[in-house]
Amino acid sequence: MPIVELHLLEGYDKIQKQRLSVALTSAVRFVVPAAPDLVTVLIHETPAQDYYRGGVPRKPAPARADPEQTVRSFLDEMAVRALEKAQARLAPGFVMNFPGAKPMHALQELIEWAAPRYRFVTKTYEGFDALQGAGDAAIVYCRGTLSGEWPDGTPFGDIRFIDRFEIVDDLITRQDVWNDIAETKAQA
Incomplete structure (x- = not known):
């Protein structure tokens, strides 16, 4: 049973996270012969105020349209x-x-x-x-x-x-x- 853990900045809505989950599930199934309901995706969100890269606070990029x-x-x-x-x-x-x-x-x-x-x-x-x-x-x-x-x-x-x-x-x-x-x- 594959488990994918993703760390993501807060700011993406439920639909965008669902799209991401489906894409990650498909990516795993492209290699691993697992039924969709056997692939677990865990999304861990980090508040934007707690994320820094290069010492600078960052905001998430807007999601692309489907x-x-x-x-x-x-x-x-x-x-x-x-x-x-x-x-x-x-x-x-x-x-x-x-x-x-x-x-x-x-x-x-x-x-x-x-x-x-x-x-x-x-x-x-x-x-x-x-x-x-x-x-x-x-x-x-x-x-x-x-x-x-x-x-x-x-x-x-x-x-x-x-x-x-x-x-x-x-x-x-x-x-x-x-x-x-x-x-x-x-x-x-």
Whole structure:
């Protein structure tokens, strides 16, 4: 039964500590073959006034937003065409890569690129996976199926997709998309 003890400055709320506990449990289970309920996480909080580094009192850094929630909000905003809100979640230098397209940097580019390909597309999610990348970026994968209508009004559905997002400082810096839409259209 693995036990993880974490010493943390006071200042993080219950939800942030829960996220931290889940992440630590997952990190342990990545190496140790233990069921989640066998991994114990103990968080010991130290009052900020009792913590010094270099002889200087310190305060805890603000918690990062949940990267999975950032991606979910972005995708929800895209689905209802709240493009200004969605665009505000993108970092300067954002890039998105779709099959058969040159890299795009703005949502309007995506809309113009997609217009001759289909009337609309909706996503049904099978799951989301979030992890910390090797650098500063959090990585979020979402996977599921696409449905919608071709330009002539013919419906399509059950097309597999995977989206991979990179998030730095709570903003999306990159989106890579893989799907079987071209193969499905070619067979139609």
